[in-house]
Structures are given as C-alpha cells and as structure tokens.
Amino acid sequence: MPLAYIHIMNVPFPADKFPQYPTNSVETFGKLTQHTVIANCGYTKETSEAELEKGIAKLISFGALFLANPDLPKRFEINAELNQPDRATMYGGQDQGYIDYAFLEQ
Numbered sequence: 001m002p003l004a005y006i007h008i009m010n011v012p013f014p015a016d017k018f019p020q021y022p023t024n025s026v027e028t029f030g031k032l033t034q035h036t037v038i039a040n041c042g043y044t045k046e047t048s049e050a051e052l053e054k055g056i057a058k059l060i061s062f063g064a065l066f067l068a069n070p071d072l073p074k075r076f077e078i079n080a081e082l083n084q085p086d087r088a089t090m091y092g093g094q095d096q097g098y099i100d101y102a103f104l105e106q
Helices: 025-030 045-054 064-068 072-078
Strands: 005-009 036-040 059-061
Touching: 005 025, 025 036, 045 059
Parallel strands: 005 036, 036 059
Antiparallel strands: none
C-alpha cells in the first residue's frame, strides 16, 4: 500500500549538544519526499504557522500541548492563555493529567 503521509518529529532535546542530529528534522528529511508531511514536537501557534509557511509540512500535530488544552484550536483562534502540560502525571494510568485540564469558559 502507498504511504498516506510521513510524520516527522523534531528532536525533543537540545540539538546543539548532539551535532550529529539535524537541528530541524522536518526541513532536512521533509525535502526528500513527495508525500504529505506532518510535523511534530515542540510547536507553538507561531512556530507551527512559520513551519507551514516554509511549505514542507502540510500539517502540524500537537501532542502534550493538545493533551493539556483539549480546546487548543479555540485557544489558538482567540490567542487565549494555554494550560501547561503536567508531564509528571502522563503515562501514569490515571485520569489525572489526561481529562482534568481546564477548558475555556463558555
């Protein structure tokens, strides 16, 4: 089956400490494919828009930021303050850190 897309994550650590890794994996590897590229890792509203403007990635995915902000598209739309992910509660097998983040007031 043909690939539907390629999901590329930028390095989740300080790239300057690991010179063998590209500083922008999306830019480095995304140019090598004709498939749709989904970029991930550490993007904000501003940096995701800048990444899309480059034209390599067609979509941006948000992991922890979306987990902490289940209404993330609306928050981006109105430039609302973001909840910060509580990484200490992730992958703990409980509700805390997954379904207890505050939504915007309706």
